[in-house]
């Protein structure tokens with residue numbers, strides 16, 4: 609399959625922590641949330657950082673798989689949101705959904721349907737999916753692939769001049 613991601617945007621742990629904290633600061637201005645739903649797996653890391661910053665102790669997961677490497681397949685919900693959390697939401701609790709990024713918006717659309725009144729937050733957003741998110745920190749172009757720190761390693765890189773040392 610052709611790779612439409614011409615550009616790459618590698619994110620270090622430091623940068624991801626800073627950007628997730630920035631997301632928490634922005635969310636702090638919206639009042640308090642009763643619980644977080646993290647979209648596993650990518651949403652687990654920012655959800656932990658936001659939960660720590662906003663002192664939210666109830667953290668639930670929903671597991672959604674959409675991509676194999678950089679190829680989008682069909683959306684698969686591998687683990688549903690637990691009934692007690694859905695009950696909490698039905699009772700009027702303020703729920704925050706957290707993911708690492710929104711790309712086409714397909715994952716966000718599916719999870720939003722599960723929790724219609726929830727606030728949806730991501731660290732990064734691409735133009736196609738931006739409308740699906742209530743709060744995000746940084747937008748990158750649609751033809752950019754974001755490389756998260758948990759998918760990276762420190763490795764040699766050739767000099768810009770093209771030489772080998």
Ligand SMILES: O=P(O)(O)OC[C@H]1O[C@H](OP(=O)(O)OP(=O)(O)O)[C@H](O)[C@@H]1O
Pocket residue numbers: 647648649650651672673674675676680707708709710711712713714715716737
């Ligand atoms: O807006 P979309 O086009 O739906 O893409 C965004 C979703 O894709 C990635 O998850 P992925 O399916 O790769 O699973 P993972 O979180 O387990 O890595 C990412 O973590 C988002 O959840």
Ligand code: HPA
Pocket residue numbers: 675709711752753754755756
């Ligand atoms: O740009 C991306 N980076 C990592 N995972 C993703 N899942 C959808 N888009 C992306």
Ligand SMILES: [Mg+2]
Pocket residue numbers: 647648649650651672707715
């Ligand atoms: Mg994901």
